Amino acid sequence: MSQFGLSLRVIMSSFELSSLFLLILLFPSFHPKGGASASASAEEADALLKWKVSSGNQDNTLLSSWNLQSNTAKNSSNLPCTWAGIFCIGGSVNWLNLSKSSIKGSLDSCPFSSLTNLQYLDLSLNQIFGSIPPQIGNLSKLIYLDFSVNQLSGEIPTEIGNLENLTRFALGRNQLSGSIPPVIGSLGNLVTIYLQYNYLTGPVPPTLGNLSRLEKLLLFQNHLSGSIPPEIGNLISLRSLIFFGNNLTGEIPNSLGNLTDLNVLHL
Numbered sequence: 001m002s003q004f005g006l007s008l009r010v011i012m013s014s015f016e017l018s019s020l021f022l023l024i025l026l027f028p029s030f031h032p033k034g035g036a037s038a039s040a041s042a043e044e045a046d047a048l049l050k051w052k053v054s055s056g057n058q059d060n061t062l063l064s065s066w067n068l069q070s071n072t073a074k075n076s077s078n079l080p081c082t083w084a085g086i087f088c089i090g091g092s093v094n095w096l097n098l099s100k101s102s103i104k105g106s107l108d109s110c111p112f113s114s115l116t117n118l119q120y121l122d123l124s125l126n127q128i129f130g131s132i133p134p135q136i137g138n139l140s141k142l143i144y145l146d147f148s149v150n151q152l153s154g155e156i157p158t159e160i161g162n163l164e165n166l167t168r169f170a171l172g173r174n175q176l177s178g179s180i181p182p183v184i185g186s187l188g189n190l191v192t193i194y195l196q197y198n199y200l201t202g203p204v205p206p207t208l209g210n211l212s213r214l215e216k217l218l219l220f221q222n223h224l225s226g227s228i229p230p231e232i233g234n235l236i237s238l239r240s241l242i243f244f245g246n247n248l249t250g251e252i253p254n255s256l257g258n259l260t261d262l263n264v265l266h267l
Ligand SMILES: *[C@@H]1O[C@H](CO)[C@@H](O)[C@H](O)[C@H]1NC(C)=O
Pocket: 074, 075, 076, 077, 078, 091
């Protein structure tokens, strides 16, 4: 009898344990001790509102839900998770999508260091100007970064090297200058790099050859110079390689012949 009771308890506790694991798998920010998420979201709401006002977007109708009152009727502890363009996991901002939302102003006061759980950031197709702040590197969990089609200028900060889980790095159609930081070659999860239509100078970094998952490398319409590094031939997953409209010289490396999945090659 007691033996039966013991094994039942073992089954029970392993069941509880596995459902706890399941919870952690489904909600990565779930923490058995709890408590942290409520204050995190209040801090996030506060920081996002400050950015909305200081960047001059207080009259943007698409951001009208971004205020501290909008939600009190429903549940005030849910802010900013009910705001337009935001999706939370565990009460903390996971997804921020303000693509094509007439956002203007700069990213200087953008609350990057407050959004510690952000994985998806899409600010494409807006009128954002100024430089990309080095605090972008604080978004260490970022998977998806899209600032395409804005008026961003200045250099690409080397702090992007912190974004180890980045799969999409899209800065096409801006006014970025300076060279492509070689540290980009350490972001081994990258699948797409879109840097076309900027004013980038300097060489195509040979470190790009480390990106074994890279499928699309679009660097066209910049001012890149030097020769095409033979390391590009190591990009075994590459499907699109578009480099035209630059100042590249020298020979086309033989190694490009290794790129058997390539569909689009436009040099
Ligand atoms: C408000 O939302 C939080 C987090 O989603 C939840 O834990 C809480 O029970 C809700 N409160 C009410 C009054 O609905």
